[in-house]
Structure formats: C-alpha cells, structure tokens
Amino acid sequence: MENYEPEIVAFCCHYCAYTAADMAGSKRISYPSNVKIIRVPCTGKVDAIHIMKALEKGADGVYVAGCLEGDCHFKTGNTRAKHRVDRVKKILEDLGWEADRVAMVNMSAGMGERFAKTALEFTEKIKNLGPNPVKQTKSETQAAS
Numbered sequence: 074m075e076n077y078e079p080e081i082v083a084f085c086c087h088y089c090a091y092t093a094a095d096m097a098g099s100k101r102i103s104y105p106s107n108v109k110i111i112r113v114p115c116t117g118k119v120d121a122i123h124i125m126k127a128l129e130k131g132a133d134g135v136y137v138a139g140c141l142e143g144d145c146h147f148k149t150g151n152t153r154a155k156h157r158v159d160r161v162k163k164i165l166e167d168l169g170w171e172a173d174r175v176a177m178v179n180m181s182a183g184m185g186e187r188f189a190k191t192a193l194e195f196t197e198k199i200k201n202l203g204p205n206p207v208k209q210t211k212s213e214t215q216a217a218s
C-alpha cells in the first residue's frame with residue numbers, strides 16, 4: 074500500500090476548472106499526475122452514470138470541478154452537478170463504499186493555485202482511502218484463480 078498511486082478522474086468545466094488547470098500549468102504550479110482531466114462544456118453535462126462508470130472502470134476517486142456558484146455559463150449546470158455528486162455519494166454509501174471517493178468543487182478560471190491544491194488534497198484523501206473496491210475484488214479473484 075506504501076507505493077499505491079491512486080487513479081483520479083476530474084471532470085472539469087471548460088470555462089473554469091479546465092482553464093484553471095491551464096493557469097496552473099502556465100504558472101508552473103505542479104499538481105499530481107494521478108489526476109486525469111476530462112474536459113466538459115459544463116459540469117451540468119456530467120451525469121451520475123459518468124461518475125459511476127469511471128469508478129467501475131477503475132478510478133479510485135472522481136471529482137467534478139465547476140464554476141463558482143452563481144457563475145455557471147449555463148446558469149444552473151454546476152448546481153445540477155452538485156446534486157448528482159450528492160446522489161452518487163448516497164449510492165456509494167448504500168454499496169458500502171466511502172462517499173468521499175467523489176466530490177464536487179467550484180473554482181474560477183483564474184484559480185490555478187486552487188486547482189493544484191484541490192488535485193493535491195483529493196489525491197492525498199484517496200491515497201488514505203486505498204484502492205477502489207472494484208480493483209480489490211478483481212485482484213482477489215485473480216489471486217484465487
């Protein structure tokens with residue numbers, strides 16, 4: 074577990090978090106390479122099934138990064154995304170998984186530092202939780218056969 078490097082998927086809104094990631098890059102602020110960014114036109118396009126699919130495919134943690142509250146270019150995309158993330162958290166709890174494997178964060182395009190800090194903190198949190206239970210089950214099944 075010491076060398077465990079989590080795989081993290083970040084659904085990032087084109088208008089804010091994705092631009093903030095660019096900003097972090099141009100300011101040479103590093104963040105963990107564990108975070109794989111998927112650019113979306115608005116977090117309102119991220120459905121619960123996308124988050125669940127990422128976890129099913131082996132992501133150890135998933136976060137959705139949208140515009141600041143009240144600043145969504147499509148008005149309510151980020152609030153809808155927050156509700157969906159909350160719904161996924163509830164599903165994970167019902168499955169006996171840690172709800173903290175998913176999160177919703179908000180930032181503006183100029184928040185390169187916040188993007189990097191979020192990536193670092195989320196990676197640390199997921200490291201502490203350990204691998205996705207799907208991976209654990211697969212490795213147990215492979216070891217048994």
Ligand code: FES
Binds near residue numbers: 086087116146147
């Ligand atoms: Fe950024 Fe909707 S446009 S969250």
